Amino acid sequence: MSIDQYKISNEPYYQPVSNEIDLYEAAYQARMPMMLKGPTGCGKSRFVEYMAWKLGRPLITVACNEDMTASDLVGRFLLDVDGTKWQDGPLTRAARIGAICYLDEVVEARQDTTVVIHPLTDHRRQLPLDKKGEMVEAHADFQLVISYNPGYQSLMKDLKQSTKQRFGALDFDYPEEQTETEIVARESGVDPETAGKLVQIAHRARNLKGHGLDEGISTRLLVYAGQLISKGIEPVAACTMTMVVPLTDDPDMRDTLNAAVHTFFG
Numbered sequence: 335m336s337i338d339q340y341k342i343s344n345e346p347y348y349q350p351v352s353n354e355i356d357l358y359e360a361a362y363q364a365r366m367p368m369m370l371k372g373p374t375g376c377g378k379s380r381f382v383e384y385m386a387w388k389l390g391r392p393l394i395t396v397a398c399n400e401d402m403t404a405s406d407l408v409g410r411f412l413l414d415v416d417g418t419k420w421q422d423g424p425l426t427r428a429a430r431i432g433a434i435c436y437l438d439e440v441v442e443a444r445q446d447t448t449v450v451i452h453p454l455t456d457h458r459r460q461l462p463l464d465k466k467g468e469m470v471e472a473h474a475d476f477q478l479v480i481s482y483n484p485g486y487q488s489l490m491k492d493l494k495q496s497t498k499q500r501f502g503a504l505d506f507d508y509p510e511e512q513t514e515t516e517i518v519a520r521e522s523g524v525d526p527e528t529a530g531k532l533v534q535i536a537h538r539a540r541n542l543k544g545h546g547l548d549e550g551i552s553t554r555l556l557v558y559a560g561q562l563i564s565k566g567i568e569p570v571a572a573c574t575m576t577m578v579v580p581l582t583d584d585p586d587m588r589d590t591l592n593a594a595v596h597t598f599f600g
């Protein structure tokens with residue numbers, strides 16, 4: 335069980351948008367479980383990677399989905415040549431080694447899965463391995479972080495209050511213009527002027543959220559567009575491929591988005 339494989343050796347590039355770094359650091363000092371809320375592709379995962387690096391903690395990330403069971407998080411007995419052998423799941427491993435455990439899109443998991451985090455996220459800081467008959471006491475440095483996209487939840491799928499109220503929470507959103515332009519230029523290698531145009535197109539598309547688009551163009555997609563342009567792809571083609579086609583199949587909506595692209599890269 336090596337800690338080093340989960341350590342982040344190089345500083346991840348993270349551009350702060352507010353005082354989130356200080357707030358998170360204080361929350362970590364209190365070992366407070368944290369919930370990061372915000373739309374897809376706005377920097378939540380990058381922030382956790384950065385904070386794990388800054389705090390010098392290993393990071394174990396788990397992408398949650400609706401087929402996930404508690405055993406996928408906690409662990410299970412596996413058959414091998416000598417019979418059965420217990421294998422820790424990612425949550426158990428993180429609790430033992432004192433990692434930051436990031437459960438990405440935890441709302442996707444079924445409620446019987448989410449309740450396994452309850453004893454870990456209150457004063458007990460314990461994880462019962464019922465099948466194994468072991469009570470794991472979390473390492474002093476362990477912290478649980480979950481992400482949550484407020485747009486996607488149906489009432490059925492939302493987290494229970496008894497789960498939500500175990501976390502401190504930070505709101506994330508697409509960064510303001512200047513910051514986002516810097517991020518896109520830095521991450522994709524395009525010049526600031528081109529990055530600025532990509533951000534402008536995104537602003538137009540973001541106004542269409544709820545008016546035919548489920549979600550605006552994410553910072554991630556702007557970085558994708560910039561990466562293609564950096565590789566010599568003509569901007570309109572790059573934008574179509576990364577900022578129009580992924581978002582919608584509706585022909586009218588595509589026309590609207592293409593018009594925004596042509597406004598800036600005519």
Ligand SMILES: Nc1ncnc2c1ncn2[C@@H]1O[C@H](COP(=O)(O)OP(=O)(O)OP(=O)(O)O)[C@@H](O)[C@H]1O
Pocket residue numbers: 347348349350351372373374375376377378379380381438481483509517521553554557
């Ligand atoms: N503040 C930021 N600093 C540096 N890069 C950023 C920042 N915000 C967004 N990015 C860029 O946007 C990309 C997407 O961000 P990230 O993967 O963190 O999104 P996310 O919020 O975790 O999305 P999802 O909910 O889909 O997992 C990153 O790979 C990075 O290039």
Ligand SMILES: [Mg+2]
Pocket residue numbers: 378379380438
């Ligand atoms: Mg993410």
